[in-house]
Amino acid sequence: MQSKSQNRRSDIDLPTLAVIGGTGAEGSGLALRWAAAGYPVLIGSRSRDKAKVAATELSSLLPGVGSIIGGDTNAGAAEAADVVILSVPYDSQSGIIEQIRAGCQGKAVVSVVVPLKPPRVSRVWRPPAGSAAEEAQLLLGEGARLVAAFQNISATHLKDLNHAVDCDILVTGDDTAAKETAIELALAAGMRGIDAGPLANSAVSEGLTAVLIGVNIRHKVKGSGIRVTGV
Ligand SMILES: NC(=O)c1ccc[n+]([C@@H]2O[C@H](COP(=O)([O-])OP(=O)(O)OC[C@H]3O[C@@H](n4cnc5c(N)ncnc54)[C@H](OP(=O)(O)O)[C@@H]3O)[C@@H](O)[C@H]2O)c1
16 A cells, blocks of 8 residues: 555645535545545445534544545535546446436546355346446436446455555546546545546456355455556
């Protein structure tokens, strides 16, 4: 992991992030790491009160710098942000996107979503659109610049800012600037983001999560990850 001083950047010009589903395991951990790196972060939830409570709790975990600037409804958080991170269960994705569609127009949207079909969560399952991220792009329309990233990061250790996450971030998307944004977010969270091609390739990065869940089960570990070598 990068040292904290390497991760942390000046908050001048850093975009405001809205983490939709930031009350959950994955979104809250990522939100905490980005806030610690200096990004202004908003927590989104179906409930404004729940978002505010989560924002307060996460703020208390920050090491004296960085800020979770507040909590709001998913729609309100998306509207107020420069970059939107979608971190909700796949089955709720389409309903949540209806609420945030307007707020995502003209913005980079980073999908963390993995399509899993319980109880067989260690078996790769692809939605009809090809991947959850491709489906999200269709639902949001061309005004939103979809990127898929962070699918292979286990939530287990994300809130421990001293824990080095042993995993690379595959970043897929059709918009170069949006992919660069996601790669910067990976670096800020202490990881290495790698441009892994067009959004269609998100079918593989999303599918890898099911593979890693199976590895976790078979090897009795909690946070197996992936590394791209030779880069
Ligand atoms: N957990 C991991 O280790 C991990 C790793 C990689 C990728 N992912 C992916 O990241 C996404 C988020 O994972 P997570 O573990 O953070 O999920 P989660 O904790 O189950 O849910 C995240 C948030 O989504 C909202 N939500 C939950 N169920 C919903 C429903 N039925 N309808 C609408 N909103 C609902 C909730 O927020 P409110 O109640 O506040 O609205 C919840 O706090 C998922 O797609 C997951 O596959 C997770």
